[in-house]
Amino acid sequence: PEEIFKNVISHAKEYGFVFPSSEIYDGLSAVYDYGQNGAELKNNLKTYWWKAMVQMNENIVGLDAAIFMHPKVWEASGHVAGFADPMIDNKDSKKRYRADQLLEDKIALYDSEGKTDLAEELQLEMDKALKAEDLPRLRELIIEHNIKCPVSGTANWTDVRQFNLMFSTQMGALAEESDVVYLRPETAQGIFVNYLNVQKSGRMKIPFGIAQIGKAFRNEVIARQFIIRMREFEQMEMQFFVRPGTQKEWFERWKQVRLKWHLALGTSPEKYRFHEHTKLAFYADAAFDIEFEFPFGFKEVEGIHSRTDFDLSQHQKYSGKKLQYFDPEINQNYVPYVIETSIGLDRLFLLTMINAYEEEDLSTEERADSRVVLRLHPCLAPVKAAIFPLTKKDGLPEKAREIMDRLKVDFNLQYEEKDAIGKRYRRQDAIGTPFCITVDHQTLEDNTVTIRYRDTMQQERVNAADLDRIIGDLVSW
Ligand code: ATP
Numbered sequence: 001p002e003e004i005f006k007n008v009i010s011h012a013k014e015y016g017f018v019f020p021s022s023e024i025y026d027g028l029s030a031v032y033d034y035g036q037n038g039a040e041l042k043n044n045l046k047t048y049w050w051k052a053m054v055q056m057n058e059n060i061v062g063l064d065a066a067i068f069m070h071p072k073v074w075e076a077s078g079h080v081a082g083f084a085d086p087m088i089d090n091k092d093s094k095k096r097y098r099a100d101q102l103l104e105d106k107i108a109l110y111d112s113e114g115k116t117d118l119a120e121e122l123q124l125e126m127d128k129a130l131k132a133e134d135l136p137r138l139r140e141l142i143i144e145h146n147i148k149c150p151v152s153g154t155a156n157w158t159d160v161r162q163f164n165l166m167f168s169t170q171m172g173a174l175a176e177e178s179d180v181v182y183l184r185p186e187t188a189q190g191i192f193v194n195y196l197n198v199q200k201s202g203r204m205k206i207p208f209g210i211a212q213i214g215k216a217f218r219n220e221v222i223a224r225q226f227i228i229r230m231r232e233f234e235q236m237e238m239q240f241f242v243r244p245g246t247q248k249e250w251f252e253r254w255k256q257v258r259l260k261w262h263l264a265l266g267t268s269p270e271k272y273r274f275h276e277h278t279k280l281a282f283y284a285d286a287a288f289d290i291e292f293e294f295p296f297g298f299k300e301v302e303g304i305h306s307r308t309d310f311d312l313s314q315h316q317k318y319s320g321k322k323l324q325y326f327d328p329e330i331n332q333n334y335v336p337y338v339i340e341t342s343i344g345l346d347r348l349f350l351l352t353m354i355n356a357y358e359e360e361d362l363s364t365e366e367r368a369d370s371r372v373v374l375r376l377h378p379c380l381a382p383v384k385a386a387i388f389p390l391t392k393k394d395g396l397p398e399k400a401r402e403i404m405d406r407l408k409v410d411f412n413l414q415y416e417e418k419d420a421i422g423k424r425y426r427r428q429d430a431i432g433t434p435f436c437i438t439v440d441h442q443t444l445e446d447n448t449v450t451i452r453y454r455d456t457m458q459q460e461r462v463n464a465a466d467l468d469r470i471i472g473d474l475v476s477w
Pocket of ligand 1: 186218220227228229230231233234235300301302303342343344345346347
């Protein structure tokens with residue numbers, strides 16, 4: 001599996017899905033750019049989410065809030081005081097580590113050595129220390145378990161300190177006028193501060209939801225595993241406002257709905273699992289993660305949280321504005337409770353690539369052969385169809401262009417006339433294009449083309465006039 005993961009990463013780069021940021025300057029740690037095919041795939045994933053959440057639910061509406069927000073927002077949300085990781089430095093290598101990560105790695109090591117008692121004991125002690133925010137205890141555990149810096153090999157550690165994950169910058173041109181503003185570490189707060197605007201202007205009745213897709217920024221100290229943990233990433237979040245007392249029901253409902261959404265793309269259910277949070281935030285009612293089995297193990301992709309009225313109440317307190325709802329059914333005013341679904345677009349992107357990636361052996365008795373094919377759902381494929389003239393002469397390119405121009409209004413297409421057809425097929429397989437359409441001499445006579453299917457590699461002859469319908473049927477949501 002580790003090997004496959006490496007291959008997926010290099011495939012993503014070679015075929016224009018994901019590049020390291022500013023690569024000609026040797027990259028920027030934990031920041032990535034999406035290439036020509038990655039941008040399309042990412043947009044299609046967003047569309048899939050947006051349609052399922054906003055278009056299909058009459059009581060959910062969209063929002064596009066700014067990344068910058070009033071600094072008070074982050075005081076109210078608890079991020080200024082509490083959005084931090086416990087960090088420890090090795091005095092010899094001057095390298096900084098997340099204290100809990102060092103301990104997690106040790107636990108994994110104990111497990112792999114069959115020392116399950118030690119692993120369980122350390123896990124318990126660590127959870128206790130994290131819950132109590134007992135930083136000296138975290139350090140003690142690191143020393144007790146003789147955890148060494150992977151770089152210097154020594155156990156010469158500093159104290160454990162909290163390190164805030166928010167990026168800050170200054171707003172305004174003059175230093176004395178400027179104020180510290182943060183790059184949002186989550187999109188959710190844009191929804192909470194607009195709760196009343198949307199509710200009033202949209203005349204929304206509880207229960208209702210607000211959905212948003214947007215960038216979030218976290219100064220993650222440990223960048224790991226490609227686009228799993230980035231410093232700039234994208235979230236797709238939905239906050240669903242409900243009457244207090246009904247949150248359990250809605251929580252269960254959204255848990256099931258969200259898992260179904262993941263499975264609807266055809267992933268095998270064994271690849272997914274729910275993980276229940278045992279360490280709940282003090283205000284939270286319930287929290288589950290949807291985890292996906294990446295080649296390096298199960299990892300959170302989406303969180304579903306029952307957040308009570310914590311967020312709106314906090315903003316009510318800090319802003320002095322009433323953030324309530326008058327419920328005509330029970331004739332009462334209240335601060336709504338919130339169920340949140342929060343998915344990381346980049347992690348979804350990666351799992352989609354991993355699911356789709358296949359190194360297929362096509363060898364026959366006569367000769368060895370293979371191909372790399374991305375078996376993406378046609379709705380998600382960056383390019384819906386490729387149009388090939390069989391040769392570069394006899395008017396075939398002109399005919400192919402004519403078909404291309406008609407179809408490209410509705411579908412993202414690619415035109416290719418270089419190289420043998422077989423090679424062109426392989427290039428399209430590698431980016432997941434579901435159809436290749438070849439224009440040949442017969443096309444000039446009877447307007448038929450060959451259509452070749454990515455998954456089966458079967459070809460058939462169809463009328464060019466039917467292509468809209470054939471492609472449309474498969475790639476439509
Ligand atoms: P983790 O424990 O993996 O750091 P988290 O619990 O901090 O994640 P949330 O704050 O619940 O994550 O954010 C919701 C979603 O945003 C996560 O499920 C994940 O998919 C995504 N996400 C969070 N941090 C990052 C990151 N640094 N890079 C990419 N995606 C992220």
